[in-house]
Amino acid sequence: MQIEMREEKKQEFWRWKESNWKNPDIEWRSGKFITLGIDVGSVSSQAVVMVDGQIFAYSNMRTGSDSPHSARKALDFVLEATDMPEDRVDYCVGTGYGRVNVPMADRTITEIACHARGANFIYGPEVRTVLDVGGQDIKAIQCDEKGRVTNFLMNDKCAAGTGRGMEVFADLLGIAIDEVGERSFQVKEEPPPVSSTCVVYAKSEALGLLRKGWSREKVLAAYCRAMAERIYSLVERLGVKPQLAVTGGLAKNSGVIERLMFMIGLKPMNSKWDAQIAGAIGAALFGYALCQKGKGRKK
Amino acid sequence: MLANYGYKDGSGDYFITINTDLCNGCGECVAVCPANIFIVVDEDPNDPMRDGPVAIVAEEKKKKLKYECNPCKPTQNRPPLPCVEACKTGAISHSW
Amino acid sequence: MISAGIDCGAKKTKTVIMRDGKIAGKGIVLAGFDLDKAVHDSYKMALRQAGIRSEDVESIGGTGAGKEAVKNADELVNEIKAMARGAFYFFPDARTVVDVGAEEGRAAKLDEKGNAIDFAINEKCAAGAGTFIEAMARALETPLEEMGPLALKSDKQIPMNAQCVIFAESEVVGLIHAKTPKADISRAIHDAMASRIVSMIRRIGVNKEVVMLGGVAYNPAFVEAIRRELDLERLYVPDYPEFGMAVGAAVVAAEKAQGR
Ligand code: SF4
Ligand code: SF4
Numbered sequence: 001m002q003i004e005m006r007e008e009k010k011q012e013f014w015r016w017k018e019s020n021w022k023n024p025d026i027e028w029r030s031g032k033f034i035t036l037g038i039d040v041g042s043v044s045s046q047a048v049v050m051v052d053g054q055i056f057a058y059s060n061m062r063t064g065s066d067s068p069h070s071a072r073k074a075l076d077f078v079l080e081a082t083d084m085p086e087d088r089v090d091y092c093v094g095t096g097y098g099r100v101n102v103p104m105a106d107r108t109i110t111e112i113a114c115h116a117r118g119a120n121f122i123y124g125p126e127v128r129t130v131l132d133v134g135g136q137d138i139k140a141i142q143c144d145e146k147g148r149v150t151n152f153l154m155n156d157k158c159a160a161g162t163g164r165g166m167e168v169f170a171d172l173l174g175i176a177i178d179e180v181g182e183r184s185f186q187v188k189e190e191p192p193p194v195s196s197t198c199v200v201y202a203k204s205e206a207l208g209l210l211r212k213g214w215s216r217e218k219v220l221a222a223y224c225r226a227m228a229e230r231i232y233s234l235v236e237r238l239g240v241k242p243q244l245a246v247t248g249g250l251a252k253n254s255g256v257i258e259r260l261m262f263m264i265g266l267k268p269m270n271s272k273w274d275a276q277i278a279g280a281i282g283a284a285l286f287g288y289a290l291c292q293k294g295k296g297r298k299k
Numbered sequence: 300m301l302a303n304y305g306y307k308d309g310s311g312d313y314f315i316t317i318n319t320d321l322c323n324g325c326g327e328c329v330a331v332c333p334a335n336i337f338i339v340v341d342e343d344p345n346d347p348m349r350d351g352p353v354a355i356v357a358e359e360k361k362k363k364l365k366y367e368c369n370p371c372k373p374t375q376n377r378p379p380l381p382c383v384e385a386c387k388t389g390a391i392s393h394s395w
Numbered sequence: 396m397i398s399a400g401i402d403c404g405a406k407k408t409k410t411v412i413m414r415d416g417k418i419a420g421k422g423i424v425l426a427g428f429d430l431d432k433a434v435h436d437s438y439k440m441a442l443r444q445a446g447i448r449s450e451d452v453e454s455i456g457g458t459g460a461g462k463e464a465v466k467n468a469d470e471l472v473n474e475i476k477a478m479a480r481g482a483f484y485f486f487p488d489a490r491t492v493v494d495v496g497a498e499e500g501r502a503a504k505l506d507e508k509g510n511a512i513d514f515a516i517n518e519k520c521a522a523g524a525g526t527f528i529e530a531m532a533r534a535l536e537t538p539l540e541e542m543g544p545l546a547l548k549s550d551k552q553i554p555m556n557a558q559c560v561i562f563a564e565s566e567v568v569g570l571i572h573a574k575t576p577k578a579d580i581s582r583a584i585h586d587a588m589a590s591r592i593v594s595m596i597r598r599i600g601v602n603k604e605v606v607m608l609g610g611v612a613y614n615p616a617f618v619e620a621i622r623r624e625l626d627l628e629r630l631y632v633p634d635y636p637e638f639g640m641a642v643g644a645a646v647v648a649a650e651k652a653q654g655r
Binding site: 136157158159164165168196197198199200201208211 | 428498519520521526530558559560561562
């Protein structure tokens with residue numbers, strides 16, 4: 001039997017618009033410490049400017065092929081929204097996958113620490129667990145009421161459970177990535193999950209299922225379920241303490257997230273802030289804390 | 300803080316956990332590990348507010364723990380792991 | 396004494412017919428999705444080559460991940476045992492045997508009678524098996540059989556960061572874009588794979604006489620990379636490494652039939 005493959009334009013795991021924003025109620029001139037957080041991720045980069053620990057402005061952009069350039073672009077874009085000169089910044093913290101390549105950073109801090117701190121800021125002090133599933137990694141973090149990390153793990157070795165793994169499947173099935181959620185629920189009943197964890201072996205398993213006459217939706221549902229189980233097994237290592245914040249691209253894929261939340265038995269928290277900027281917020285907050293402690297930039 | 304370095308892949312879980320509340324940054328683990336898994340840094344990149352040195356797993360080793368630790372983990376008659384033995388404060392543990 | 400060994404691997408099914416301790420015929424077919432058919436076809440192929448009728452086969456041994464499909468087996472042989480006996484058949488001095496197949500890598504330590512006394516397995520992650528090189532060949536747009544010879548042309552060592560087939564594919568594409576010569580990329584792929592296999596061998600301890608079995612052993616660059624990593628003078632590879640486990644199963648089946 002021939003398996004029909006639709007040519008699909010390559011799409012990213014999640015779509016969003018590049019944007020920048022400024023808080024009109026904050027006057028940078030009267031600020032004591034102005035700190036900058038730059039998060040260079042594998043897919044997107046953000047810059048956040050904080051005036052004494054309050055969000056003054058932010059930008060959110062696609063990451064280009066080289067990190068230093070992406071950091072620069074995100075910074076220029078956020079400054080564009082303000083009338084503040086760059087040299088007014090007291091301290092700059094770089095974070096994210098490309099953090100070692102943020103040239104203007106006074107210090108780099110891992111995305112683990114920044115995500116937890118940022119989640120505490122945008123979701124409030126009740127957050128105890130932060131789950132971040134990105135294009136190339138999974139992070140599970142536990143934190144206390146101050147946003148200090150108490151337990152974490154990050155898996156960036158294996159594609160299983162990451163956005164990349166989902167992309168491979170969407171490609172295989174010829175289903176656009178932003179339709180994954182919806183299509184995965186177009187099944188009469190929930191099939192058992194694909195049994196191989198490894199994306200490569202899961203792919204051959206899926207081909208076998210298609211040959212057996214399964215619909216693409218059914219195969220997709222089986223994979224979304226497998227992905228949810230995979231992510232669950234990682235969070236479970238730490239234990240899920242309420243409340244739970246879900247960030248990263250996965251938060252936008254209902255096919256996986258609804259199945260995952262069902263397993264966890266919790267609802268993810270909501271916030272008025274875009275969760276994508278959590279890392280950069282955390283970075284800027286650390287910059288502020290370091291300045292307050294007298295550990296700021298040596299002038 | 301429990302810092303879990305490592306990964307889970309199709310074949311299993313491979314994590315080294317460092318309890319940074321117990322770790323005093325003495326560097327004994329660095330000295331005994333034949334695979335240079337650990338390094339001691341003055342600033343914990345995962346906990347910027349910490350004062351004092353701490354052991355972390357080197358970046359380039361994190362994705363290879365299953366392979367790198369193999370010599371210390373023979374299939375038979377497994378001796379105590381050098382890193383776990385050397386750590387006086389009991390900060391290091393392995394998941395496999 | 397006529398016996399048969401059938402090895403149902405992830406990609407291919409292999410059969411060996413043995414008469415009085417000598418290989419009389421071999422059969423190999425792609426496993427596809429119908430294992431029963433693959434078993435049947437490879438068996439028929441081997442019988443034909445040996446010029447032996449199926450009634451004359453006294454004992455059949457089945458092995459490999461899909462060994463349950465060998466319905467007519469008198470004996471199901473565990474994979475470690477099959478690879479141990481296979482290696483011992485080809486090289487009685489063998490003390491360490493490594494078998495790298497499409498979806499699994501295994502290593503075992505042998506005693507002087509060819510019994511496995513210790514073993515380690517790499518499975519369920521495609522990064523530790525033949526699939527890794529296959530996927531990288533696709534990313535490099537190079538036929539699989541040319542990968543080895545290509546890698547041998549390189550004398551440059553470039554490290555690969557990704558430890559996963561999926562991420563390594565993107566890394567290879569990145570290296571191509573960066574205009575890295577294909578030979579160097581191919582070598583990096585082989586080195587990465589070899590270091591994983593070697594660490595598995597280290598787990599059981601390396602003896603001097605190391606035998607390699609499995610389809611990947613046809614690849615000269617891979618064998619060379621392992622040899623280099625293990626720092627040995629030479630590795631022993633039989634003429635048909637792919638049939639190593641089938642031979643082992645046939646040997647065990649014959650022994651059983653003779654009441655040994
Ligand atoms: S299990 Fe598969 S997806 Fe995971 S690291 Fe191994 S090759 Fe990659
Ligand atoms: S088990 Fe051995 S190789 Fe692994 S970290 Fe400990 S000392 Fe190092």
